[in-house]
Amino acid sequence: MRNKAIILCGILGMLFATIKAQTNRIIVDATGKGTFRTIQGAINSLPDSSATPRVIFIRKGIYKEKLYIQKQNIVLEGEDKSGVVITQAIARDEWRCLHNDDWGVATINIEANDITLKNLTIINSYGFDWANDITINCLKDSVNPQKKLRKDGHQMALRTFQCRRLKVINCILKAFGGDTVSPWNVQEGMWYFKDCVMEGGVDFYCPRGWAYAENCVFVAHTGPASIWHDGSANRDSKTVLKNCSFKGYDGFKLGRYHRDAQFYLVNCSFAENMADADIYLVPTSNTLLWGRRIYYFNCHRPGKDFSWYADNLSSAPGAPESSAINAAWVFAGKWNPERY
Helix, strand or coil, X not given: CHHHHHHHHHHHHHHHHHHHHHHHCEEECCCCCCCECCHHHHHHCCXXXXXXXXXXXXXXXXXXXXXXXXXXXXXXXXXCCCCEEEEECXXXXXXXXXXXXXXXXXXXXXXXXXXXXXXXXXXXXXXXXCCCCEEEECCCCXXXXXXXXXXXXXXXXXXXXXXXXXXXXXXXXXXXXXXXXECECCCCCEEEEECCEEEECCXXXXXXXXXXXXXXXXXXXXXXXXXXXXXXXXXXXXXXXXXXXXXXCCCCCCEEXXXXXXXXXXXXXXXXXXXXXCCEECCCCCCCCCCCCEEEECCECCCCCCHHHCCCHHHCCCCCCHHHCCXXXXXXXXXXXXXX
């Protein structure tokens, strides 16, 4: 009897917790049937910080918003990954001609910790909307007072600023040009991506710091490389891509770097039309302290595999087993992104 009572109390506790969580959710609905019509309005309504996640639930719709997130511990959760679309058209070159920094250069701009993006499509549509190159006056550039804006220029869907922890789960992050996904904090940044699709041009996935991507699809529209990493502030910094797939235009290249970087690709699949070109070092004036650090395990493409991605995990620091390479290994006890 006592055991039944304990089980019943446990079930009731979980039920009350679920009801409370749902009650505390802020609902965004573009048609006016929620708490807010806009996502930014919902964000602005919250206190600056919280010990527990604040969930903003976004119903299906197209939200033509540029988001600024400066409040801690927020979850933006869409009703449906492809049905909730957050979109803006922003050319980074144009933005920097009018502003001193990147704040506002992306569709989603984050300057806060413990942010989760879930079940969303996030688009910088500039390259997809492009009709022809245009030349603009560049007021902030005394060297090049005029600048040409191109279809394949830098277009950020996501950009972080002084953020240390970010999770992106089951999202589509899409641009035509470069730097689509730019989680940047080379000293302290920890980034977790799972079940995502990322699209873009040159260096369209370009984390700085520690990054882990699992079960993600990378789609190259243009540019000389798809992935990039900056791990120059800490020898342990790394970008890990596990169970990921890569595809794109004929002859697309996998990746490159021009600062100290450390790549791990584990159980990845490459499209048959990928170029026969390893992740490469761009000619640079930067001083690289730790040499070439690019490691592969069990990666394949249809037909014949290229020799350059043959298994070499045993030559990585500590010679980790492939089964040990997970999010906990990447963040080394500093963060557990798999806890809600």
